[in-house]
Amino acid sequence: MAKRVIRVPRLGSPASSHQQGATRYSEFLARNLSQVDAALDTAVETVLRLPTPAVRSTAHSEDGLVYVEGTPYAAWGHNYLARPCLDAGHGVVLPRRFTATDPIAGALDDLTAACGASRLLADVSGPETPPGTALLIGAALASGVRIAAFHPHLTYTHASGREPNWRSLMIRYAVHAHLKDREAVQAWLAM
Structure with a gap:
């Protein structure tokens, strides 16, 4: 800050x-x-x-909790990523900032939940990632959360040069796994 x-x-x-x-x-x-x-x-x-910051370990609220960040660009909502997590026995937390009556409180809740979960699964499909996803990924990484990016098909941004969606270095290098389909999601959850 x-x-x-x-x-x-x-x-x-x-x-x-x-x-x-x-x-x-x-x-x-x-x-x-x-x-x-x-x-x-x-x-x-x-x-x-x-001053030199003190190294702190972040206590994760629950070992089996997965923060699931879907994309607003797909009609399927969050269930396509939440369902495999639930089927594998994990608890699921979904973002609140997009539907909260107080968006700032919702965003802070999302930040707390993402950093307190044991895993973060983010759909980075679409022309852009959801607002705040890169920030949540960076904060979760700093908190010791295992992170996966779900990106089922190549998409392009609206930027000049039409580069692939993996344009965000924070996302590309912060995640522990790049997942392309439901089977890859299930395998990552089993690890």
Whole structure:
């Protein structure tokens, strides 16, 4: 969490005349570089003064609990991932943030549940992952939760270049398993 906000209260004033061959971006950079340098120096000094964080182990609420994060881009809802978990004898927690009357409380509940579960199973299908999924995956990884990404078929983002859905490095490298079908989900749950 941000403990300090570093502000540069005033940007440099625009030049009254345009410099030959300069773009408006290079002119903006030239007149504001000292403010950016000062803000960066302040940020680095602040980080260097932070105390070393203590390593803490996260107690998982239940060994068999699986936090299941479905995709909003599929009509099948969460049941297609929750059912194999239940069939394998695991408890299931579903996200609350999308339907909660208080979305902030729902998001905090999701964060607590994802970090307290023994496993997190996230469907990363669709043009984008659900809002907050990458954050939950990163927080769960830091909490020692085993994570799997369900991605049954190749999809593309709306970004230029049309790269495959595995564009998020946090998701790609934080998960312990990439699952393509129900059988892979069942095998991962049996591990």
